[in-house]
Amino acid sequence: MDALVEEAAKKAAVAWIAVSARPAKLVWCAWLGGALLVVSGEGEQTLPGLPEAATVEVSLRGDHGGRIVTFDAEVSTIRPDDEAWGELVTQLAGKRLNGAGGAEDLARAWAERVERGSCSVCRLTPVGGTAPMPDDSQAAPPRPTTATRIPRRPFRLHKVRGAAKERRS
Template sequence: MAHPLVPEVGKKAAVAWLGGRMAWCAWFDDALYVVSGPGEQELGELHDGIEVTLRGDHGGRVVTWPAAVTRVEPSGEEWEKVAPQLAGKRLNAAGSTDEVVARWASTNVVYALRPGSDAITGTDLPDGSLAAPPRPSGAARPTKRPFRLHRVRRHKG
């Protein structure tokens, strides 16, 4: 049985941290659902035991729990129930709900993350950041000093 705080926070969550990486998500019934693949967030292969951290209305961590991860298969009953709802919650999706679901079925993976019984809440949460370091990117540039038209003089006084 999951900690009662997990579904309450999960229902309100729009994003979750999965092993230190932020991902958009949606909670339905008893699981947190995420989509990974081309055109969506690249989460890689998710595995059992990945730590899921959810935040509260104040923006701080509320609960962390290890997840039992399952792939939602496009031909299954769970897919038929969850994929259209998940697509409806996907902001800025290209195409209609049916087009998004069809694209996910062919090129993406939908994961169901179900909580275990050993959630970490309240004062047991760590104080520091658990964010993964940024991945290297060719888009990064060195920060330049701001341009100033006139020299700034400091007044002595």
């Protein structure tokens, strides 16, 4: 595994994940056991197609928003009856901000949702090397929308003409 990927992932609380041809989405994650763990589904963040995907593209950014590294990751799901569940998911629940109840309660709720098929806990294991950094900014144009806003007229505290006449006299 690339040392840059591991170091950036250990410090990351969020990652940009692109599933298939969809635009990348920002999700919270945690680096545990040599992989990024992501929870998605009912009551959590949405990342359509993640449990079914074989690989995804992951981008990690630094404290100031600049991209540090982009890499491909192999997707595997963790089920409550897996050995890794007890070891990793309780730690993941402890890292969850604003979780309802304690880590054990949250892990139990995730297990119930996974059994119902409304939630998934995915392990994203880095494969291959890192993608080269692009030469351009990679800025995307705004997405088309029907939303419009009529700009307001500028606020004027007083009439400029009247004040100019008073200064002349």
